[in-house]
Amino acid sequence: MLVGLLKTIFFLITFYYLFKIIGRLVLPYILKKGVERMQQQQQNATTNYQQKAQQQEGKVTVKKNTQKKSSGVVDENEGEYVDFEEVK
Known part of the structure; x- marks a missing residue:
């Protein structure tokens, strides 16, 4: 039993130092x-962004929403006009 314990400790110490040296x-x-x-990926991303920015310079795109708005939902940018009278 003692021999097995000593072998285990010897192998653990040997593997520890072996991995330490290899590491x-x-x-x-x-x-x-x-x-x-990672540097190469960052450089490629920067180059792609610059090329895309140069291609789109001066280009204007207007997108229209062709879907009808549902009548029950009011957009937050839109509101109802409420006429009121001042009470004294």
């Missing part, structure tokens, strides 16, 4: 590639 070697490479990929 120091591999993790910076993985992070560098991830940062480069």
Whole structure:
């Protein structure tokens, strides 16, 4: 029983240091590639936005709503005119 416990502790310590050494070697490479990929995506998004903005410069589009409004719903921009008299 004691031998099994010592083997388990030995393997845990060995794997801990093995992963620690591999992590120091591999993790910076993985992070560098991830940062480069995000920078490339950001650069592509910026380029696409600039191209889209240049294409639409001076273009005016008017969209009309062809659907009829339901009679029971009043738009918040519209209101009813109420005639009132001042009471003294």
